[in-house]
Amino acid sequence: MTQLSDPSILLGWARLQDIDIHKSIQITKTPNAGLGIFYTGTDPLVTSEDDEPTTLISVPSKVILTSENIRTFALSYGTTLLPLLQNGEDEEMVSERGTILRFLLFSLHKFAGPKLQKVAWESNCYSAYLGFMPSPSLQLTDDPQSVLRSLNITQPPPTFWTPAQINKAVGTSLYSPLSAKLRLLTSEFEKFASQWRDVFEKVDGAEEPDVEISFEEYVRADWLVSSRVMELPIWDEPKLGIVPIIDFANHTNSSDVNARYEITEDAVKLVSLPGRIASGDEVLISYGPNKGSSEILFTYGFLIDSEKASCECVKMRVRDGGILQLVYGQPPVAQFEVRDGEVTWECEFLWLLCVTEEDGVEVSVAQQIAGPPDVDMSIHGQTLSGVRGQLAVEAIKEAYGNDEKMRDVLELRRVLILEKWLSGWMEDLARVEVREGVEADEHITEAESAEEKDPVDGIIETLRQREERVYLLVLEELEKRKDELAQSDAVLAYLAAQTDDGEAEEMPPETVEADELR
Numbered sequence: 001m002t003q004l005s006d007p008s009i010l011l012g013w014a015r016l017q018d019i020d021i022h023k024s025i026q027i028t029k030t031p032n033a034g035l036g037i038f039y040t041g042t043d044p045l046v047t048s049e050d051d052e053p054t055t056l057i058s059v060p061s062k063v064i065l066t067s068e069n070i071r072t073f074a075l076s077y078g079t080t081l082l083p084l085l086q087n088g089e090d091e092e093m094v095s096e097r098g099t100i101l102r103f104l105l106f107s108l109h110k111f112a113g114p115k116l117q118k119v120a121w122e123s124n125c126y127s128a129y130l131g132f133m134p135s136p137s138l139q140l141t142d143d144p145q146s147v148l149r150s151l152n153i154t155q156p157p158p159t160f161w162t163p164a165q166i167n168k169a170v171g172t173s174l175y176s177p178l179s180a181k182l183r184l185l186t187s188e189f190e191k192f193a194s195q196w197r198d199v200f201e202k203v204d205g206a207e208e209p210d211v212e213i214s215f216e217e218y219v220r221a222d223w224l225v226s227s228r229v230m231e232l233p234i235w236d237e238p239k240l241g242i243v244p245i246i247d248f249a250n251h252t253n254s255s256d257v258n259a260r261y262e263i264t265e266d267a268v269k270l271v272s273l274p275g276r277i278a279s280g281d282e283v284l285i286s287y288g289p290n291k292g293s294s295e296i297l298f299t300y301g302f303l304i305d306s307e308k309a310s311c312e313c314v315k316m317r318v319r320d321g322g323i324l325q326l327v328y329g330q331p332p333v334a335q336f337e338v339r340d341g342e343v344t345w346e347c348e349f350l351w352l353l354c355v356t357e358e359d360g361v362e363v364s365v366a367q368q369i370a371g372p373p374d375v376d377m378s379i380h381g382q383t384l385s386g387v388r389g390q391l392a393v394e395a396i397k398e399a400y401g402n403d404e405k406m407r408d409v410l411e412l413r414r415v416l417i418l419e420k421w422l423s424g425w426m427e428d429l430a431r432v433e434v435r436e437g438v439e440a441d442e443h444i445t446e447a448e449s450a451e452e453k454d455p456v457d458g459i460i461e462t463l464r465q466r467e468e469r470v471y472l473l474v475l476e477e478l479e480k481r482k483d484e485l486a487q488s489d490a491v492l493a494y495l496a497a498q499t500d501d502g503e504a505e506e507m508p509p510e511t512v513e514a515d516e517l518r
């Protein structure tokens with residue numbers, strides 16, 4: 001059993017699958033990131049940019065868990081796996097992601113019927129690899145399969161949090177995507193569990209418990225896919241795939257990255273960056289230089305080391321319940337970034353909110369009986385039918401972006417709207433009841449807190465502080481820009497004209513509320 005839990009098994013398995021592994025690569029446990037890939041050799045790897053990079057691991061395409069390979073593989077399972085890869089009603093194949101997820105569910109489920117367990121696990125050529133998939137919640141038991149799984153227990157990702165823990169994230173940019181994801185998983189699971197039942201009720205060798213699959217298994221498989229799948233831009237249409245062995249590469253911030261992928265039609269390789277890897281080093285990649293704390297936490301389940309990261313990014317869905325929802329079909333995402341001290345944001349959709357009927361823009365909705373409503377937009381009397389998303393933004397930018405008289409006025413309106421939103425989000429983040437809950441924990445006696453303090457509280461509090469800091473920096477920039485714009489000739493002329501007309505001297509943000517555009 002001890003031997004079974006030794007990750008060096010993985011390298012033996014890999015060689016049997018024609019995966020090429022540098023002789024000095026090992027897969028072993030890291031202090032807090034589950035398993036990781038290490039370079040243990042003493043020979044120097046390439047040090048010059050001009051030299052060919054050293055290939056550390058090369059995985060042939062035929063071994064990658066793509067939907068295509070899984071379907072081919074499933075043919076050998078006959079009546080068991082194949083029907084799970086089709087949508088119950090219409091027998092169409094499920095999506096690429098769904099195929100990978102269902103393969104993992106089937107392979108990792110512990111069947112009571114020995115015959116089925118043999119098919120799903122013992123004769124599964126991926127089982128030696130799949131046995132090392134991390135498990136955020138399984139307990140240690142004497143069962144060899146569980147020993148394999150529990151070897152690699154990691155911090156539970158947010159989809160594993162309890163409703164009470166999720167509620168503590170209200171106000172952060174994590175809360176809304178996490179709640180939406182759990183709703184989606186719940187509805188997907190309901191359908192899938194009934195399909196699973198239908199399939200296994202008919203399968204020869206299935207025992208009574210085999211017709212049930214648990215929500216926990218489903219959520220775990222979903223997390224495994226999210227945290228391990230790669231987009232493989234090799235074919236005409238990029239494919240999704242889990243690349244065994246390379247998928248044990250952990251994340252670090254961009255400045256500490258020492259390896260990268262090389263993707264060809266025949267193989268996916270992990271290659272070293274020149275002069276970055278010394279003996280004993282963990283081989284580390286970046287899961288995305290533009291991903292912020294919340295996004296990495298959502299997908300991978302851990303908090304990045306923000307002290308070292310040169311960039312913090314917050315992506316917040318904007319729910320105005322009005323024009324944005326109509327034109328985009330769903331709330332668009334406002335993106336804020338602080339990179340090496342420089343503050344930037346991307347909120348192009350604000351153009352839709354900064355123009356009013358008075359400026360010559362009208363938006364009307366032709367409600368349909370079914371499907372999303374049709375949106376017509378009229379700019380200076382010219383009607384554009386069925387405009388959507390970025391096209392609508394571009395139309396407004398084209399009409400007003402070069403208008404000397406209006407450009408600064410509209411930018412000031414956008415600044416005011418954004419300022420109002422950010423102040424609201426800051427208030428949400430500072431909700432005292434959540435903070436009090438976290439702070440109260442700190443007053444519990446040490447013995448108690450060591451045992452009972454919920455690590456999720458700390459994660460959420462850190463996330464709040466990071467997002468608050470980003471918003472604060474953006475607000476400072478907005479304040480500066482507001483002062484500049486308030487002095488602009490165009491704005492002063494606009495305000496003077498308003499006063500002459502007997503209208504308000506200031507330009508309150510309310511004048512550009514989405515509701516008034518409808």
Ligand SMILES: C[S@@+](CC[C@H](N)C(=O)[O-])C[C@H]1O[C@@H](n2cnc3c(N)ncnc32)[C@H](O)[C@@H]1O
Nearest residue numbers: 033034035154227228247248249250251300302
């Ligand atoms: C692609 S897998 C990497 C292999 C993984 N360590 C394992 O044991 O299977 C991604 C997962 O590794 C863990 N991970 C990767 N980088 C990490 C880091 N810097 N800190 C903490 N956990 C990390 C997270 O659980 C993440 O979801």
